[in-house]
Amino acid sequence: MDQKESVRDITPWDGTLSSSDFFSAACAFSEKWKRFNAFVPPWLWVPSRKHHLLSSHKEEGYLSLEGMCLIKSSEEQESCRSQTWKEESSISQEEEAVDNATLVCICDEVNHYDFHIVYSPSYRVPVLYFRSYHSDGQPLPFGEIEKDLPDHSAKIRSESKWTFITQEEHPYLNRPWYKLHPCGTSEWMKLLFHGDTALNKNGFVIEHYLVSWFSVIGQVVGLKIPLGMLETLSC
Amino acid sequence: MSGAATVSSSEAHKLVWEGSVPLLIHLHDSEVTTLPPPPPALVLAPRLGYLPLLISQLKPYFSTTLPPGVDTLWFEYRGLPLKWYIPTGVLFDLLCVEPERPWNLTVHFRGYPSNLLLPCEGEDSVKWSFINSLKEAAYVTKGNCKNVMNMSQSDQVELWRSVLNGNLESYQRVSSKLKLGTFEDEYTENISAVSTASQQNSGEADAAAQVKSGRIPVRLYVWTVTEDFDDLESAPQIDNWDKISYINRPVEIQKEDGKYFSLNDAIKSLLPEYFPGSSFDNLGDASTKQSVGDEGENTCDPDSSSLPLENAEIKLVRIQGIEPCLEIPFSWVVNNLMNPEYFLHICVCLKVSEANALQ
Numbered sequence: 001m002d003q004k005e006s007v008r009d010i011t012p013w014d015g016t017l018s019s020s021d022f023f024s025a026a027c028a029f030s031e032k033w034k035r036f037n038a039f040v041p042p043w044l045w046v047p048s049r050k051h052h053l054l055s056s057h058k059e060e061g062y063l064s065l066e067g068m069c070l071i072k073s074s075e076e077q078e079s080c081r082s083q084t085w086k087e088e089s090s091i092s093q094e095e096e097a098v099d100n101a102t103l104v105c106i107c108d109e110v111n112h113y114d115f116h117i118v119y120s121p122s123y124r125v126p127v128l129y130f131r132s133y134h135s136d137g138q139p140l141p142f143g144e145i146e147k148d149l150p151d152h153s154a155k156i157r158s159e160s161k162w163t164f165i166t167q168e169e170h171p172y173l174n175r176p177w178y179k180l181h182p183c184g185t186s187e188w189m190k191l192l193f194h195g196d197t198a199l200n201k202n203g204f205v206i207e208h209y210l211v212s213w214f215s216v217i218g219q220v221v222g223l224k225i226p227l228g229m230l231e232t233l234s235c
Numbered sequence: 236m237s238g239a240a241t242v243s244s245s246e247a248h249k250l251v252w253e254g255s256v257p258l259l260i261h262l263h264d265s266e267v268t269t270l271p272p273p274p275p276a277l278v279l280a281p282r283l284g285y286l287p288l289l290i291s292q293l294k295p296y297f298s299t300t301l302p303p304g305v306d307t308l309w310f311e312y313r314g315l316p317l318k319w320y321i322p323t324g325v326l327f328d329l330l331c332v333e334p335e336r337p338w339n340l341t342v343h344f345r346g347y348p349s350n351l352l353l354p355c356e357g358e359d360s361v362k363w364s365f366i367n368s369l370k371e372a373a374y375v376t377k378g379n380c381k382n383v384m385n386m387s388q389s390d391q392v393e394l395w396r397s398v399l400n401g402n403l404e405s406y407q408r409v410s411s412k413l414k415l416g417t418f419e420d421e422y423t424e425n426i427s428a429v430s431t432a433s434q435q436n437s438g439e440a441d442a443a444a445q446v447k448s449g450r451i452p453v454r455l456y457v458w459t460v461t462e463d464f465d466d467l468e469s470a471p472q473i474d475n476w477d478k479i480s481y482i483n484r485p486v487e488i489q490k491e492d493g494k495y496f497s498l499n500d501a502i503k504s505l506l507p508e509y510f511p512g513s514s515f516d517n518l519g520d521a522s523t524k525q526s527v528g529d530e531g532e533n534t535c536d537p538d539s540s541s542l543p544l545e546n547a548e549i550k551l552v553r554i555q556g557i558e559p560c561l562e563i564p565f566s567w568v569v570n571n572l573m574n575p576e577y578f579l580h581i582c583v584c585l586k587v588s589e590a591n592a593l594q
Contacts, residue, residue, distance in 0.1 A: 014378065121484040122371050122452070139350065166367075167353055169318070171483065174476045176353045183370060183380055 013193070013205065015186030016124035021206045023059040025126075026117070029210035030063060036228040040085070041065060043117070048172055062172065063117040070111045070148050070222075085223065110135055111148055115223070117210070118171055125185040126210060128217050129170055129177045142167070145178070150222040157220065165220075180220060189213060208232070247571035251555050252403040254282035256327045257337035260289075260310075262297050266345055269300040277337060281401050282324025282555060283574055285361045286310050286317060288399065293342060307347035308355070310340050315474055316348050319355050320364040325580045328553040329456050329479065332584075333467035362395050365576055372452040372577035373415060375485045382413045398575045406575060415577050449488035451569055452578045455505050456481055459585045459592045460550065470584070482506075486565070498568050499561035502549065502583060509547035509585060551584035 017025060030043040047061040068085050116129040132140040132148070142165075146154075157164055170177040192212045193205060211232065215225050261275040276296040278289055290308050310317040312330055317340070321329075331338055347354070354360070370380040386394070390409050397406035457480040464470045473479060486501045503510040552558060555572045573579040 122375050169320075169353060171481070175351065176349070183374060 013190065015188075015190035015193075017119075017126070017206070017209060018124070019060065019119055019121060021209075022119040022126060023061075024203070025206050025209040026063050028207045029214070032211060032229050032232060036226040041067060046116075062119065064114070065116075066114040068113045068115065068223075070113060111140060111144070113221075115221070116170070116177070117214075120171075120182050123182040123185065125182050125189065126213055127179055127182045127185075128221070129179045130221060131175075131177045142178070148222070149220070153220045153222065180217060185213070188216065192216070244571055248403060248407075251572060252281075252283060252401055252406075254324060254555060255279045256282060256323055258289075259337040259339050260293060260342050261339065262300065263311075263341050263343045266297075266302060266343060267300050268302050273297055273300050275339075280323045282322065282327075283398065283401065284323050285319060285321075285365075286323055286326070287319045287355050287361050288358060290357065297342070297344070301344050304345055306344045308357075309343050309347055309352060311343070312338075312340055313472065313474065315476070316351055318352065318476070319361065320353065322574055322580065324556060325454075325456070325582065328556055329458075329582045330473055332470040332473075332551075334556075358399075365395065365398065366391070368576040368578060373413065375450050375452040376415055376577070382415070386413070410575070450485040451488065451501075451565075452573075453486045453501070453505065454481070454483050454578050454580045455502070456580070456582045457506070457585060458583075459587045461587065461589050461592050463550075463586065488565070495564045496566070497561065498552070498559060498563050498565050499549070501565040501568075502552065502561075502581065506547070506583075506585075509587065548586040549583060550586050551582075553582040554580065 026043075026045060030045065033040075034042045043063045043065050045059075045061055046064045047059065070085060111132050111134065113130055113132050117126050118129055119125075120127045132145050134140065140148075164181050165178055166181055167176055167178050169175065189209070189212065192215075211225065211229055214223075215230060218225055256279075258278045258280050259275045260278060262273060264272075267273065273296065276293055278292055280286070280289060287308055290306075293308075294306070309319070312326075315330065317326055317330075327334070327338055366383070370383045373380040373383045390412065393405060394409045396402070397409065458473055458478055459480075460471060482505055484505055486504060488496055489504075490496060549561065552561065554568065557572070559568060559572075569579055
């Protein structure tokens with residue numbers, strides 16, 4: 001890599017994205033996710049309400065992954081507790097009876113989760129919003145959500161003063177959702193790309209931004225990125 | 236514009252901080268257990284404050300008549316539950332198009348609509364929301380929230396108390412330490428809380444830094460109409476939060492030679508889908524600025540930038556209860572009309588074609 005060429009005209013990247021870059025990054029992310037995640041629902045782009053009525057050269061909206069069900073094993077010991085995500089439509093009584101790998105206590109509720117990745121114009125980074133509810137539609141109190149989160153999530157959240165869960169109104173939907181606070185995101189995104197300003201060339205950063213971002217954020221809520229997707233980061 | 240220049244900045248701040256909305260608060264029928272029912276409470280609510288903070292004034296009024304249970308305070312206006320984290324003055328400007336004085340609200344102490352409203356556990360929740368917004372504003376203007384995170388405990392307490400009590404002097408004393416600065420150009424009066432030489436120097440340094448960064452924290456509340464209305468009384472009622480488009484997006488100051496950046500420019504830059512011909516395009520990067528072409532931004536006619544495809548027209552703009560002339564320099568508006576958490580809240584009514592209306 002030509003150092004002189006890479007330094008010229010490229011200001012140090014601050015870990016943030018513009019709104020239009022977010023749209024490109026979202027397209028790249030959802031396409032990769034579909035490619036590597038055959039049995040999981042895709043991330044869908046939801047255009048923001050006012051835009052779908054008007055023609056615009058800017059796409060504004062958010063990524064949505066809905067209808068994920070968290071099935072927990074009924075292990076007594078918390079350390080043995082495993083998390084399995086399943087698509088809502090794939091859960092059926094027969095499957096539960098036959099599938100030995102997923103131990104479901106009959107009295108355990110299946111918790112449903114919806115995830116949205118929404119761009120924050122103030123922080124210029126993506127933000128993860130999520131909500132959880134029982135099968136009857138009743139929202140879960142945070143205490144129960146915390147039990148659903150993987151064990152290392154609490155560790156990540158307590159260690160990093162930046163990564164914490166708050167309840168705020170969804171930017172588009174006028175309802176309370178939970179979100180992972182974005183104020184530290186640009187800092188650790190910079191680190192993930194090793195502060196390599198040369199990566200700004202050819203839109204590499206935009207193409208891989210959400211994959212990298214999700215590899216961290218997903219851990220907090222227990223959503224894993226398949227290894228294949230992560231491997232696309234090193235090229 | 237000459238009207239604005241005759242009010243000094245310190246006078247403007249004082250007027251904003253003293254601004255209040257008279258409320259006539261009725262207890263919801265379902266929570267009245269005594270006869271005769273209690274009369275409504277008349278309360279003067281600070282514009283810059285928040286409705287849940289009124290509980291100390293309201294509780295004594297209604298406590299003897301409430302049914303047993305735990306208090307979970309919430310307000311509604313004509314059936315619309317009110318979002319408690321929006322400053323009272325903004326709620327009034329937005330929802331009471333024809334200003335009602337006093338503003339008739341209904342209060343509930345039971346049955347919190349937690350599927351619609353964020354939980355509110357009293358003053359602490361409001362304070363957290365305020366500080367969170369302050370951090371966001373700091374991030375927008377400076378690129379980080381270190382100055383807010385590093386506030387001393389006593390400063391944080393004093394800042395919040397000054398907002399709680401509407402104490403402008405105390406507020407300015409603490410907030411000036413944050414150096415969130417002011418957006419200044421040659422059209423605004425320099426603002427210094429204390430007119431000492433040292434303060435002037437740091438003010439100038441801040442001004443230089445501020446103009447460089449050029450991002451202003453703004454919260455825009457937009458509602459649309461499809462027909463002209465002659466007077467405010469005939470404006471349609473907002474009975475659903477889905478009828479309001481809430482846009483929490485910073486305004487990027489873009490300067491053009493020989494022209495100042497007006498309030499009109501700022502609003503249009505936040506609504507490129509309604510004003511696609513505008514020369515200030517806020518959604519992308521500066522490099523996507525469109526050609527100026529036939530823009531007549533110097534006129535007071537807000538319709539000058541409409542294209543055949545769109546015919547959005549700004550019908551009403553309200554900030555701190557004022558309807559400013561749209562050609563006012565935006566810098567003046569920011570410096571004088573923003574809220575204590577450093578956000579400028581703007582209520583806008585747009586007239587659009589049927590296809591482009593919100594809901």
